[in-house]
Amino acid sequence: MKINNTSLPDIFVLELFSFKDNRGEFVKTIHDTTFKENGLEYQFTESFYSVSEKNVIRGMHFQAPPHDHVKLVYVVTGSILDVVVDLRRDSATYGQSFQVELSDKNRKAIYIAKGFAHGFLALEDRSIVEYHCTTSQNKEAEGGILYNSFDFEWPVKQPILSVRDNEFLPLKELNTPF
Numbered sequence: 001m002k003i004n005n006t007s008l009p010d011i012f013v014l015e016l017f018s019f020k021d022n023r024g025e026f027v028k029t030i031h032d033t034t035f036k037e038n039g040l041e042y043q044f045t046e047s048f049y050s051v052s053e054k055n056v057i058r059g060m061h062f063q064a065p066p067h068d069h070v071k072l073v074y075v076v077t078g079s080i081l082d083v084v085v086d087l088r089r090d091s092a093t094y095g096q097s098f099q100v101e102l103s104d105k106n107r108k109a110i111y112i113a114k115g116f117a118h119g120f121l122a123l124e125d126r127s128i129v130e131y132h133c134t135t136s137q138n139k140e141a142e143g144g145i146l147y148n149s150f151d152f153e154w155p156v157k158q159p160i161l162s163v164r165d166n167e168f169l170p171l172k173e174l175n176t177p178f
């Protein structure tokens, strides 16, 4: 497992260990020693997955302090364009985004520190995205920003979104909780 820096502080792209043979594939997603050696949190309290059809956008979500969390995200099957936005008030990269393709071919994962909004575009039907979070869901602390209200052009004309995701405030109107 290799951990790579990105253009945004505290956002890392992991190259997961993948082993293929005549039976199929084995993929390791969390390894405490490697995470510890790189100063990453590795004690996750909740994990879940979603299944999305092509052109679905989910996001841009966050959970406010004191329920804010680190998130580890990767694809089990399919592919997505994963996007994060820095919402940390005192950060030099406030409002800036980073994107990376995560797929069942490149076996990459993204490690998202506290203080970022997260979302993705499904690039294939039935893309399964798995999450590990260092705090569990807290409905009152859940928040988001409008998916097309920051410095990123989504490569899709008519995305499929939930009503909730379509009703978030734009980034410029957010009073960030971070």
Ligand SMILES: Cc1cn([C@H]2C[C@H](O)[C@@H](COP(=O)(O)OP(=O)(O)O[C@H]3O[C@H](C)C(=O)[C@H](O)[C@H]3O)O2)c(=O)[nH]c1=O
Pocket: 048, 050, 058, 059, 060, 061, 118, 119, 120, 131, 136, 137, 162
């Ligand atoms: C996140 C969550 C959701 N739910 C229920 C609430 C709704 O009834 C249903 C779907 O929830 P939502 O529309 O928020 O699901 P996503 O849009 O896939 O949300 C996720 O997608 C973005 C991109 C993320 O980064 C978050 O981790 C996560 O918020 O599951 C729960 O019961 N527990 C949970 O932890």
